Amino acid sequence: MRDTYHHGDLKKQLILVGIDIINQEGPEGLSLRKAAERCGVSHGAPYSHFKNKEEYLKNINAFVENAFSEALMEAEMNNNGDERGRMARMARAYVGFFCQHPSFYSFYTKYAEFRIDIHETSIDCVGAKPFYIFKNAAEQFLNMKGMPKEKQAAQIIQMWALVQGITMFAVMPSIHNDLKWEEYTEKLLMNKED
Structure with missing residues (x-):
């Protein structure tokens, strides 16, 4: 099955959807299959970005931490x-x-x-x-x-x-x-x- 996602960066979208799933259902409710469904892509599409749920969670954590850190560093540099x-x-x-x-x-x-x-x-x-x-x-x-x-x-x-x-x-x-x-x-x- 071909990916049906055509709206930009799939990895980022999967991360954002993952955050929503975790906030709604906790980490135990997160799955690559569920994220794929919410993004409208094949169930295999997320595996081109994350090898498993554990790696997916690590990427979600790193994404939020890096974005938050960048916002703080930008404020610090603009003194x-x-x-x-x-x-x-x-x-x-x-x-x-x-x-x-x-x-x-x-x-x-x-x-x-x-x-x-x-x-x-x-x-x-x-x-x-x-x-x-x-x-x-x-x-x-x-x-x-x-x-x-x-x-x-x-x-x-x-x-x-x-x-x-x-x-x-x-x-x-x-x-x-x-x-x-x-x-x-x-x-x-x-x-x-x-």
């Missing part, structure tokens, strides 16, 4: 010498990314493969590239402010909790804000930094 505004731009990018891709938020917070270890005076992360980018920017900001290293972990968790909480509100369809969520996040974060 125009304004170190004070770095964290505000990072927070805007964090919230903005998930406002544009709410299904990614559900997947990333429930099923992405990473680990963050929070200690009283340090934070370690494994496989959490977006958090690592956020944490490094926060550390640079706090170093610039002269905050002692042993106090930084608590401050980073506060900043992350603020951004993560606003992101959760932003993607919930029942919560509305008369401002743009990205602007609201920046406003709250900048008030917190004063």
Whole structure:
């Protein structure tokens, strides 16, 4: 049977459909066959991109993590010498990314493969590239402010909790804000930094 998918990048479409399936049915509900059906392609078409379900899941995880990381890195690079505004731009990018891709938020917070270890005076992360980018920017900001290293972990968790909480509100369809969520996040974060 010939592929009937003619709308662009099949691999990307399979990944996006996979995210939706996982969000609706959990990882156990994901199958290459189900994804193929939703994309309107033959049941064998996904196997030209993924050898099995495990590889498919890894590609979905990598896709979301890379897209999220790129959004944060872009915000970090566009600092125009304004170190004070770095964290505000990072927070805007964090919230903005998930406002544009709410299904990614559900997947990333429930099923992405990473680990963050929070200690009283340090934070370690494994496989959490977006958090690592956020944490490094926060550390640079706090170093610039002269905050002692042993106090930084608590401050980073506060900043992350603020951004993560606003992101959760932003993607919930029942919560509305008369401002743009990205602007609201920046406003709250900048008030917190004063």
